[in-house]
Amino acid sequence: MSAVARGPNRIPTIAVACGAGARDPGCKDGPAAFRQYWDGNPASGDVRLAWQAMPEGLCAADVAPLDAVARTSRWLAETTCKQTENGRRPLVIGGDHSCAVGTWSGVARAMQSSGPLGLLWIDAHMDMHTPETTHSGAINGMPVAALLGYGSPKLTAIAGDRRALEPRHVCLVGTRSFEPEEMVFAKRHGIRVIQMDEVARRGIADVLAEAHAIVTKGTAGYGLSLDLDAFDPVEAPGVGTPAPDGIHAREFFDAWSGLTADPACRAIEFVEFNPHRDRDGKTARLLGTLVAAAVRQERLRWAV
């Protein structure tokens, strides 16, 4: 019972209510909508998410997008860095995917003395643009490049005096919508990209096993960045930038539980939930199931 007294059923959860990195800012309402869903859902049982909200104004509408993203990411990096240093495993709910710059810069900074951070990026898109190659100008298409040290110094410097990630420790899964410049970038840096046709051919369990091997090889731990648009839009319509023919959730769950159960998993980020585009609460439900899997493992860890 002492484990209960220590509060394993209150899971610190970081709400990144920012959509400034996206063309459609609707993802800023993702954390609030998900909170409402979770709190009103009997299936969440006694597991309460202890929400940590971002300070007011960081991502205000009158702030230039790059500055809004940079300010949000600086705060987020401080938060994930502190939690990681305290032996916690940060749980982040976005927000558009630009918040990844903050999440992983902070975790990488905290791990600097123990070793490199691996990152498994599950997403329909590559998010590997730089300001020079972007077609849309949207910053949520740039976080992977920024974490690798390419892009605006306002983003790349958040990790500290070195880049957050090394290309050989990064793996993309579910890719199916990208611009040629992004694939050129990935090839030039030797980043493993497991595209959706390969996922369909080999099965999601098999490709995630390969991805896990990549992000754990030579690293002190890994992060999971899950863009909900990785899933088929029929199952997850409530996302910022849907792309057809995605991952099927049912096949994904087993492998996902394994990834989150591994003690080497140092932080988890769920992004791009856009409640304004959701239908029949499908995407909230899917996100709830994914968070529940991640949180159950966290409870086990804390209860030991």
Ligand SMILES: [Mn+2]
């Ligand atoms: Mn993304």
